[in-house]
Structures are given as C-alpha cells and as structure tokens.
Amino acid sequence: MTRNFNFSAGPAMLPTAVIERAREEMLDWNGSGMSVMEMSHRGKEFVSIAEKAEADLREILTIPQNYKVLFLQGGASSQFAMIPLNLLKDKKKADYINTGMWSKKAIAEAKRFCEVSLAGDTSENNFTTVPDQRSLVLDPDAAYVHYTPNETIGGVEFDYVPETGDIPLVADMSSDILSRPIDVSKFGLIYAGAQKNIGPSGLTIVIIREDLIGNPADGIPTMFNYATHADAGSMYNTPPTYNWYVAGLVFEWIKDQGGLSAMAEINRRKAEKLYTAIDNSGFYANPVAENARSWMNIPFTLADPGMDAEFLSGATQRGLLTLKGHRSVGGMRASIYNAMPEEGVDTLISYMQEFEQKNG
Structure with a gap:
C-alpha cells in the first residue's frame, strides 16, 4: 500500500505511526478483548486511556494546574457560542480581532449574545496581514478578547500573542495547536477542533482557566455550560471515545518526536x-x-x-x-x-x- 501526501486543511493527515498503532489495537486494546470503539466510557479501560491522554497533553503544552482540559464535541463552531455564554458573566461587551473567515464566523455568532467591538480588523487589505499590538483598540469593559492565531483559509498567522492586560485572552487554535511551544498562562481559554493537528474530526479540545468556569448566562443549555463538563471529567454524556483515544496516540507520537x-x-x-x-x-x-x-x-x-x-x-x-x-x-x-x-x-x-x- 502506498500512502499519498494529503495537503488537506482538515480533516488532515495523521502520522502513519499513529494509524498503524490504531490498526494493531483495533480488535483488542491492551488484552482487554475489546476495541476501543466498543468500550464503555466509564469502564476502567477507557478511563485509563482518557486520563493518559490528558496527562500527556498537559505535559506537552506545560498546562498549569489551574486550567481544566475538556474533551468536547461540536467542533470549534460550537465554541463560538459557548464562549460568550460562559465568559460574559455580568458584562455586555466582548472584543474580537478580525483576520479572516474563521474570525468572521466567531464574530457573527458572538453578536447573538453581546455587543462586539473590533479590536483589530484587516479586512481592508483582504486579510493578508495581522494588526500589530500597537494598533489594537481594546475596550476596558470587554469580558474577553478573542482572536484566531492562524487563519486556515487565508494562510495568515499572528507572529505574537496579543497583550490584553487583565482581560482574558481567548484563542481559536484549531489549525496551529501543537505546532510549537506556547505559554498557556497567557490565555484565559484556548480551543481547537481536532481534525488538523490533534486527531480525527469530532473532538474539540478546550483549555480553560478555572476562574472562568461557573458563572454562565441565565438559561444556558446544560451541554453548553463549561462547568457541566469540567465537573464530570468531560464525561457528562458519552464522549467521542475513539477520537479521544487516537488523539492520545498523537500526543504520544509528539513526545516521541521530541x-x-x-x-x-x-x-x-x-x-x-x-x-x-x-x-x-x-x-x-x-x-x-x-x-x-x-x-x-x-x-x-x-x-x-x-x-x-x-x-x-x-x-x-x-x-x-x-x-x-x-x-x-x-x-x-x-x-x-x-x-x-x-x-x-x-x-x-x-x-x-x-x-x-x-x-x-
């Protein structure tokens, strides 16, 4: 069998070693007599897989202890709504930096829940650059500042992390997470769809500072409340177990690469x-x-x-x-x-x- 070079923006290539490992373990994971796809998410076998995946991700990214790591569903697109529903608290405004298609989608969804101010906007140059730090106009009354470090469609990437003072910085890292070291402590919340650098589509990683959990909007759906998932170890309902498992294999592979x-x-x-x-x-x-x-x-x-x-x-x-x-x-x-x-x-x-x- 010949493996081609797949330059897809997502779902994207997985490391060959990861696919081979998943193939070897497909019918029988670790002598359990079960495929991971067949396991109860509350059984000891899968719980061990989930715990190791989170531990490896924490190690790779050097995630501080005061951050929760959530393994969710719904893609980054669900996060466009979950973020304002959970982070606005008693505020009415949020700042967004508009640098491309995914920023625009996040902005459009946030406008359903709050007043959005553009802290930066590169639409006039057809999204071929990013605003520098000095040009950002930050609202001191904003609940958070949202940006997309890497715009998948336009191929535009921030060469710095915006400084937002005491206002939490939120980042859609769907297409650049795990590509290089980052200082997680600079962010209030990081989210990423898995299908580019983490694993198969269907899994979304959220890394959120604990103080930002627990004060959602009134009437928020249970599944859109970060506290629901943080309190239940991302197992309030049945998670995408096989995707979580493959993500764990990718984390191991990254460690093996150095x-x-x-x-x-x-x-x-x-x-x-x-x-x-x-x-x-x-x-x-x-x-x-x-x-x-x-x-x-x-x-x-x-x-x-x-x-x-x-x-x-x-x-x-x-x-x-x-x-x-x-x-x-x-x-x-x-x-x-x-x-x-x-x-x-x-x-x-x-x-x-x-x-x-x-x-x-």
Missing part, C-alpha cells in the same frame, strides 16, 4: 522551504505579508489561473492530494500540519518546479 520544540523546528523548516520555492519563482505567488505567513496553511496562485486544473491533475498523479484552494480564495493551498512529513513538502516543491519549467 516534544513541541522539535515539532516547531520541523514545521519552521517545512514552511521556509515552500515559501522560498514560491518567492524564488516567477510563476507562483503568495499574497500574505511576510511577517504574517502561516507555518501550517500556505496558499499560492499560479501566474495563469487557467492552468489550475492541469496543475491539480498532475499533482494527483504524483500522489499530492487536496491542493485546491478554498473556494473563497481560489488558487492552491498546501496545509502542512505536524503529520505532513518533510518528504511531502520536498515532493511538492519538485513538482512545482517541474510544472513551472514546462508551462512558465
């Missing part, structure tokens, strides 16, 4: 290679400001958009899959998350150079 410092060096190198190939070409272009270029999602266009279909067809023949850009942006997009091996990036660059020589 942790997040090692992952950061690999990711930096992969991104630099691809950006260099684009910049040194007269055929390909990337629209994003250099200081805001994403390590994880790299969009690029061809000199002649009429060749897009031919480029994609040739890429597929070489085992380079899912390179078509998002419909709102066009062109190409290479998502090179943790599981994308360096060989995949090298193969893509080689194909790009070959295609340019033939058509440039």
Whole structure:
C-alpha cells in the first residue's frame, strides 16, 4: 500500500505511526478483548486511556494546574457560542480581532449574545496581514478578547500573542495547536477542533482557566455550560471515545518526536522551504505579508489561473492530494500540519518546479 501526501486543511493527515498503532489495537486494546470503539466510557479501560491522554497533553503544552482540559464535541463552531455564554458573566461587551473567515464566523455568532467591538480588523487589505499590538483598540469593559492565531483559509498567522492586560485572552487554535511551544498562562481559554493537528474530526479540545468556569448566562443549555463538563471529567454524556483515544496516540507520537520544540523546528523548516520555492519563482505567488505567513496553511496562485486544473491533475498523479484552494480564495493551498512529513513538502516543491519549467 502506498500512502499519498494529503495537503488537506482538515480533516488532515495523521502520522502513519499513529494509524498503524490504531490498526494493531483495533480488535483488542491492551488484552482487554475489546476495541476501543466498543468500550464503555466509564469502564476502567477507557478511563485509563482518557486520563493518559490528558496527562500527556498537559505535559506537552506545560498546562498549569489551574486550567481544566475538556474533551468536547461540536467542533470549534460550537465554541463560538459557548464562549460568550460562559465568559460574559455580568458584562455586555466582548472584543474580537478580525483576520479572516474563521474570525468572521466567531464574530457573527458572538453578536447573538453581546455587543462586539473590533479590536483589530484587516479586512481592508483582504486579510493578508495581522494588526500589530500597537494598533489594537481594546475596550476596558470587554469580558474577553478573542482572536484566531492562524487563519486556515487565508494562510495568515499572528507572529505574537496579543497583550490584553487583565482581560482574558481567548484563542481559536484549531489549525496551529501543537505546532510549537506556547505559554498557556497567557490565555484565559484556548480551543481547537481536532481534525488538523490533534486527531480525527469530532473532538474539540478546550483549555480553560478555572476562574472562568461557573458563572454562565441565565438559561444556558446544560451541554453548553463549561462547568457541566469540567465537573464530570468531560464525561457528562458519552464522549467521542475513539477520537479521544487516537488523539492520545498523537500526543504520544509528539513526545516521541521530541516534544513541541522539535515539532516547531520541523514545521519552521517545512514552511521556509515552500515559501522560498514560491518567492524564488516567477510563476507562483503568495499574497500574505511576510511577517504574517502561516507555518501550517500556505496558499499560492499560479501566474495563469487557467492552468489550475492541469496543475491539480498532475499533482494527483504524483500522489499530492487536496491542493485546491478554498473556494473563497481560489488558487492552491498546501496545509502542512505536524503529520505532513518533510518528504511531502520536498515532493511538492519538485513538482512545482517541474510544472513551472514546462508551462512558465
């Protein structure tokens, strides 16, 4: 069997070693005679899996003890509503930084529950950069400040963590979590859909400071209350058990690679290679400001958009899959998350150079 290089923005590649481990344990996990998919989430077997996954994630990210780690469902899109419902408390306002499609979705949902102020907005330059710290306009009456460190669609990434003083900072890290070390203590809440750097779709990780739990909006649905999940160890209802298990295998794999410092060096190198190939070409272009270029999602266009279909067809023949850009942006997009091996990036660059020589 040949594994192709899948550049999908999500669901994305998983490490081959993780898939092989899951295959080996599919019918019988650790001599239990059961597949993880068949286990009760309250049985000792799965509880041990869940506890180890959380412990490994805490170790990898150096999560402080005063933070809860929740393994939830509903994707990042559910968090767009859960955040204002839980964090507004007695306030009426929240600050949002608008840097792309996912920021816009979060803003639209928050407006259902509170007054949203734009602390920063890069829509005028078509979301090709990020606002610098000095340009942010923060409302002292805001309950929290929300931003998206990496915009998957536009390939825009913050090169700094916004300073918000005593106002909790909330981050949608769906597409860059676990790609490098972060200081969790700078954030009030971090959330991430699993399907890019963590595991299969269907699982959402929330890392939340304990003081932000327990004072939700009146009438909030039980399942939208962070306290519900924190008090029940993320098992108030049946969680996505198999996804949680695979996420745990990914956490083990990251530790085996040398942790997040090692992952950061690999990711930096992969991104630099691809950006260099684009910049040194007269055929390909990337629209994003250099200081805001994403390590994880790299969009690029061809000199002649009429060749897009031919480029994609040739890429597929070489085992380079899912390179078509998002419909709102066009062109190409290479998502090179943790599981994308360096060989995949090298193969893509080689194909790009070959295609340019033939058509440039």
